[in-house]
Amino acid sequence: MAGAAVGGYLAGRSDPVEAAESCAEIRKTVFDMGAEVQAAESSETANLIRTQMTMVLQNPDCFPARVRADAQTAMGSADQQAAAKALCDASDHRWWEC
Numbered sequence: 001m002a003g004a005a006v007g008g009y010l011a012g013r014s015d016p017v018e019a020a021e022s023c024a025e026i027r028k029t030v031f032d033m034g035a036e037v038q039a040a041e042s043s044e045t046a047n048l049i050r051t052q053m054t055m056v057l058q059n060p061d062c063f064p065a066r067v068r069a070d071a072q073t074a075m076g077s078a079d080q081q082a083a084a085k086a087l088c089d090a091s092d093h094r095w096w097e098c
Contacts, residue, residue: 023062030055031091050075052087063090 030052037048056063056071063071070086 023059026055026059026062027090031087034087049084056086056090 033048033052037045037052040048053071053075057068057075060068067086067090070089074086
C-alpha cells in the first residue's frame with residue numbers, strides 16, 4: 001500500500017519495508033537540505049533549518065526520540081546550533097563529521 005502525504009505525515013504505511021523506504025527518503029531529504037543551509041544567504045538559513053526541524057517532528061517514525069526532542073528545542077529557541085546538533089544526531093555521521 002503506497003503512503004499518501006497528509007498534513008506532513010505519510011499515511012497508510014502498512015508494509016514495514018515500504019515504511020523503511022519512506023523513512024530513508026525523508027531522512028535523505030532532511031540531510032540533503034544541510035547543503036542548502038550551508039550555501040544559503042543568512043536570511044534564508046533560519047527558514048531552511050525550520051523546514052528541516054519540521055520534517056523531523058512531523059515524521060516521528062523516522063527519527064529517534066532524542067532527535068525529535070532536540071528538533072523541538074531548536075524550533076522553540078530558533079537556535080541554529082541546536083538544530084545542527086539535532087540533524088547531526090539523526091544522521092549516520094559521527095559527531096566530528098558533522
